[in-house]
Amino acid sequence: MNISKDKTTSLSEAVDKFVHSGCHMSIGGFTINRNPMAAVYEIIRKKISNIHLYAHSNGHGVDELIGAGCVSRLEIAYAGSGRFAPTCIRFKKAVQAGTLVVEDYSNYQMTLRFMAGAMGVPFLPTRSSLGTDIVEKWGFSEQMRSEDQRLPDQKLLVIDNPFGSWGDTPKLVLVPAINCDVTLIHVQKADREGTVRMEGLTFSDVEQAKCAKHVIVTCEELVEPEFLKAFSDQNQIPSFCVDAVVHIPHGAYPTACYRYYDYDPAYLNQYRKYAEDEKPYETYLKDFVYGMKDHRGLLDKVGRAQLDTIKADPRTGYAVGLDRR
């Protein structure tokens, strides 16, 4: 909750203020779309570590954070970057090496968990996952859960319908609310007060923003409050939910931002090659992340010509005919 009339700030200041080692953080977007990449790279550059990360089906942003060693625990439904990495590569390596503890849920369950946090209730019910190992196997042990005040004692609970035969539903799975310290989202438009307008699909960004103590919004365009008020039925997040607004064009790059730019197949393919082995990955981090002063630096390195290839076509909102092999 923040009622300041001007929340514009630099990314560096926003991250310094709201993202700390050991914090519970969620990032918005979905696989290769609208990941808050500028913020992710800034967190990596600041070497923030031991983050407890929440996401539903996140791809590239999650993988970069894991690859750079920022994340120690992950609660997630899906870690993949579409055809560019059906399973995120650094995620896969970290789990197989035992350096990352993962709790698996389904996508709907993660969404419900963010929603429960946003609604102020301790859990929400669903019929998903009855009879599966999502119910049976807990990535976070009971001991770990009982020792950590910030984790619910149960991963989830299966109960008989407390309303008896009402709703023709014998059993339900209850999933616990998430209330994280900070959520990062990248959006198309925001004003200085923090009102947000996303275009295309919103995924679970609204629930993720509303369940967090603090929210950092990075945006393609910083617009006047009057601009958003004129068509307010297109806005999704009210200003008081937001703590920091940072204007960063191409802030989701190399993931897509509908009506602005596509994902960059060249970058994502190149990332996959670097990510496959340790030495090349160190080179990647040095050359593309640590070696950059800020996101602008990365965009300059990639170059105008490459960014022009992913520029969105105004009719469709994506780069028509883009070479995506």
Added chain:
Amino acid sequence: MPDYTLKELMTLAAAREIKDGDIVFCGTGISLLAAMAAKNIFAPNSVIFFETGAIDSLLEEVPLAVADPRVMFWTSVNGNLADSFATMQNRMTGPSVVGIMGAAQIDKFGNLNSTTIGDYFKPRTRFSGSGGACDVASFVGKTITFMQHEKRKFVPKLDYLTSPGWLDGGDSRKKAGLPDGGPVSVVTNMATMGFDETTKEMYLTGFFPGITPKNILDNMGFDMDVSRAKEVAPPTDFELKILREKCDPQRLILG
């Protein structure tokens, strides 16, 4: 008979199962292509929707992820995850949804693993995880699953049960409290399979031209009834033309 690839036949074999008016949930890759082929060839009134919330997208280009901006163009509704999964759990709409799935492992009751190979706590191979797969498999009227026909994929026991099929067979799915519905078919690079009405065990429904039931059984880790199987019709010229020219002209999925 036209020349065709196995991938083309697989895509079409799944597409043929989709009825006009079905609401088709799909992921990416071949499952998406099957949904596109169904809509363009057999089921013009089917509606494709994605777990990301996009409904009835005009797919002028093949999306490479369910969050690809290509799914957001010319939709009837651009919703969100909460909406899309609620559509599947909803008692009015869920039974009309056909989900197209894929997985790393399948068992004889159509349960799927897309999480880990080996011990869950010390996995030999980690995969992406459920995503929306467990939700779809839990909620919708019927599911079709794509698999490669290999012994290590058709296993007697899953290393991790991510998405529920018929669980232990018989009425075990109902006993577990899951909604009605479940897997109806499995399509591989060799064959099509269904599930017995009573036992819910997988059985062979069709073998691809040039492949025998014995070839098929040799490539799986459990036995199944092959007595009801017929040869799968090869693709027609028309099916191939639409698939190649309209659905995936860049051959991003067909290869």
